[in-house]
Amino acid sequence: MLAVVVRTAGTGDVDPIGGISGSAALVVGIWALEMARRTLVWQDTDTAGLADRLAPVVERQEARVRHRLLGGSTRTVDVGFDFVPAPAGAGAAAGAGPAGTLSAITDYYRALRPGRVITTGAPGAGKTVLALELMLRLLGDRQPGEPVPVRLPLSGFDPATQ
DSSP, X not given: OHHHHXXXXXXXXXXXXXXXXXXHHHHHHHHHHHHHHHHHHHOOOOHHHHHHHHHHHHHHHHHHHHHHHTTXXXXXXXXXXXXXXXXXXXXXOBTOOSEEEGGGHHHHHHTOBSOOXXXXXXXXSSHHHHHHHHHHHHHHHOOTTSOOOOOOOGGGOOGGGO
């Protein structure tokens, strides 16, 4: 088509530069549509499937961390914890009991609405082990398609970069 436009450019109302740039724009447009189609094909929108593939990866990684923290042992101390309400307006934790223990952390967590936990305390108090135990127990009971618990250490969090 481009060759026809160029050959007949002198005999009609066709602007040869306009024809060439229009043809080039058509080619670029078709290429862009193909790239968009490929992106949609590559994009994995099956979130349940993604969660199912993520769960065993998180479980293996967190089990390694737990193993290292416990020095290769599987025994833990049944640490206790207290519920401290968030400041007014920061979001309620419906279902939170006044206290809990490591051995009952899964039941304690499942009673929370919304289901989220922030652990604070002195160094060596058992915060990481508590979080790991909760995650590993939730992952052990997880059904296909359910959310995957993820531990987010705030020690490296820089709000200025977010």
